[in-house]
Amino acid sequence: MRSWWSLIWPPVGAVLFFLVLWQGAVWLWDIEPYILPAPSSIGLEMVSGSPVLLNHTLATLRLTLIGFLIGTGTGIVISLALHLIPMLRKALYPLLILSQNVPTIALAPLLMIWFGFGMLPKIIVITLVCFFPVAVAALDGLARTDRTMLNYMKMTGAGTWQIFTKLELPHALPSIFSGLRIAATYSVMGAVIGEWIGADRGIGYYMMLQRAGYRTDRVFVAILIIVLLSLLMVALIALLEKRLIRWSRKS
Template identity: 70%
Template sequence: MSLIWNKVWPPLVAVLFFLVIWQLSTSLFNIEEWILPAPSDIAREASAQSARLWEHTLATVKLTLGGFIIGTGVGLFIAFVLHRLSFLHSALYPLLILSQNVPTIALAPLLMIWFGFGLLPKLIVITLVCFFPVAVAAMDGFRQTDRTMLEYMRMIGATKGQIFTKLELPHALPSIFSGIRIAATYSVMGAVIAEWVGSDRGIGYYMMLQKASYRTDRMFLSISIIVILSLMMHTAIVLLEKSLIRWNSTQER
């Protein structure tokens, strides 16, 4: 418990200090609320908009979780296939890199044209954001397998399936979870971008409405919710990793 507290309190103090400076600055310099609202103004608006915000946040959470699960699964599948079929790795890996050079915000409208304004194009947007870090991290983890142990298992007659499940996969788990942590954070961003392009609910949709009405306080409120959701996703994956890879957590301590 003390170890967790030692990791939590420094950033917590830094955030509180930043909020105090922000609050004092808006008062001392008489900054207009429509330019930069004070934290107290944002908190007051959060209370006033709580019911509406809960509805939009819940929609974003559902979309985020669905896209994140699909994106992670796709990333792991691609990593497994390219790891087992080395000739495909050389042919397809450059295409994976190219897929990340197209801005998501530019690709999303195309997906809406092709697949309509339903759930499918939004899930595709989040999948495109999430799969790459998972795939790359997993492939790196597979490649870093202990060669001595690999040769030993081959020597004693282990099958490819046994080598993968008993050696390569466990050895790659820390790398895989590194990619999943990144994907978890990106998934919220992907959901918001998808909601920007075409949706009638969600935090992204709520942000677009507030931008059109110049409600800066509500824009900051939306950003705060996005940050909190990203932190929650990241924390959930960290806790899952520690529960599944106890030997790695022990080494870190």
């Protein structure tokens, strides 16, 4: 318990100190709420608007989870295909890198034109931001397999599939989860970007409405919810990593 508290109190203390400075600066210089609201005003607005915020948050969370699962699944499949087929890797890996040079915010309007304003273009946006870190991390993990163990398994007559399932994949799990943690944070922002372009609910939609009305306090509330959703996604991945890698090491 003491060890856990020693890890968490420094960042919590830093955040509280920053909030006190923020609150004091707003009071001292009498800053207009539409420019910079006080943390107390943001907290009160979050509590008073909780029923509406809950509906928007659940919509964004649902979209995030669906897009994250599809995006990470796509990234893992791509990495496995490129790893198992060297010629395919030589042909497609450079294109995989180039695909990340196109800004998602610029591509999103095209997706809305091509696929309408339903859920599909938003899921594509999240998939595009999620699959790359997972694919690259998985490829890197698979490439770092212990060469001594690899040569030993080949000498004992192990096939490609046996080597992959018994050695390469378990060895690559830490790298894969590193990519999953990055994708988890990207997935929330991908959902928000999709909602900016076209939606009738969600935190991104809520943020656009409040920005148009110069409700800066509500914009900060939306930002806080986005941060909390990102932390929740990362925590879920960390929990899954702890369970799965422990099982893998025992195996």
